[in-house]
Amino acid sequence: MDFRQLKTFSCVAELGSLSKASDTLRIAQPALSRQIKLLEHELRAELFTRNGRGMVLTEAGRLLLARTAGIVRQIDQIRDDIQSQAGAPSGRVVLGLVPTVSCVLSARLARRTVERYPGISLCIVESYSGHLIEWLHRGEMDLAVIYGPSADLHLSVQNLGRDAVVAVGPRGSGLSRKKQVDMDWLLRQKLVLPSHSHGLRTLIEHAAAKKKLKLDIQVEADSFRVLTSLVEEGLGLALLPPSSVRDEVAGGKLETAAIAKLGPMRELIIASPIDHPGSAAIAAVTALLRSETEACRDEGLWDIKLA
Template identity: 85%
Template sequence: MDLRQLRTFSCVAELGSLSKASDTLRVAQPALSRQIKLLEHELRAELFTRNGRGMVLTEAGRLLLGRTAGIVRQIDQIRDDIQSSGGPPSGRVVLGLVPTVSCVLSARLARRTVESFPGISLCIVESYSGHLMEWLHRGEMDLAVIYGPSSDLHLTVQSLGRDDIVAVGPRGSGLAQKKQIDIAWLLRQRLVLPSHSHGLRALIEHAAAKKKLKLDVQVEADSFRVLTSLVEEGLGYTLLPPSSVRLEVADGRLETARISRPAPSRELTLASPLDHPGSKAITLITTLLRDEIRACCAEGLWEITLA
């Protein structure tokens, strides 16, 4: 196996298409196809199945990707650091954000990156904590802002602070007039929540168990945008950080109310792979990320208790 073959394999696996990989790597499709075939011949295994939807990893392909994606990323970062040592910083940084953070931070961070470091290519991936942690463990992602707790994650972690959770209801629900509600009252209402695999659901289930209440979950949604739209339609209440629904509240589409103490909150964590040497570009993006979080707090856009 050589690095060119592994980089080609990784790119095709990520994009699911030879044509897209050809555009990204700026290499003709026949050359890419030949590299994949040489790799398959050396490993004596098919790495992809080819169908009408593109290139799909086989079990052997998934194994190879899991073992080599981090290696390819680290070699690319070494190249970027060497090239950056005598000039402006460059390189690619893959940053994962949970949806409730992404809606506040993504555009601001992207704009700052373009303005401050035009040589750095920032790839923002939005997903839930479980998926982001899996990609961090495989070395396919450089950084991620996830919800904790930060212990026992088998990642390098830094606490960013705690994010409060508020009650969220549709227009006319009366939450805006109440301003503060008891969590026992909220948990007795019809709810719209993520599925059981989601960290927020576990937090709410724990709160209900402490109150010895059974939740009335009318609809489940593992998409943040779907979740808020279901609440807008009046299908139930939910619980979210206030920053994530700030625009909907300002537009009068949703209402929120504080939850009386002890109010639920979540630890916000910046995570990266263990033993990851990092790169100059990653260090700079980490600094920009922290700066933007502090700026959002100072401007009243994000009510996080900073660590």
């Protein structure tokens, strides 16, 4: 296997199409197809199933991608760093953001990156912490802002700050009139939460276990937008950072109330793979991430307590 073949394989796997990979790599489709066939011949296994919708990874292809994605990313970054020595940072940075952070930070972070570092190609991936951690371990992502605790993650972590959680309900729920609710009362209500694999669910379940309460979870939603829309429909209450529903509250779609007696606080961390050497571009994006977080706090857009 040579790097060119692995690079081609990785690009086709990511885009699911030879034609899209051809446009991205600026290499003719027949040449890309030949590299894939040579790789399959060497490995004695088919890596893709070809169908009308494009190129779909086989089991062998998924295994190869899992083992080599991080290697391809690191070699690309070595090239980018060497080329960056004579000027501004350049190269591709894949950044993961949990949805409650993405809705506050992603657009302004992308704008600042484009303005200050036009040589950096920033790819923002929004998902829950469980998925982002998996992609970090596989080397498919350079860094991510996720919720802690950071113990046992087997990742390199930096503390970003702590984010408060409030009760969120639909218009007319009375939360805005209450202004503050007890955690005991809240945990006895019908709730809309993510599934068990996500940090917010774990946080709420721990709080309920301490009080020996059984949660009444009306609906589960592993999409932040779906979760807030279910709350709007009156299917249950949610627990979210106030910054993540600021627009919906201002528009009268949702109501919030603080949780009395110091409600749950969520630890936010910047995580990256332990064996990842990093790059000048990653360091630049990390610095921008911190400065934009601080700016959001100073502008009153994010009630975060910085580390």
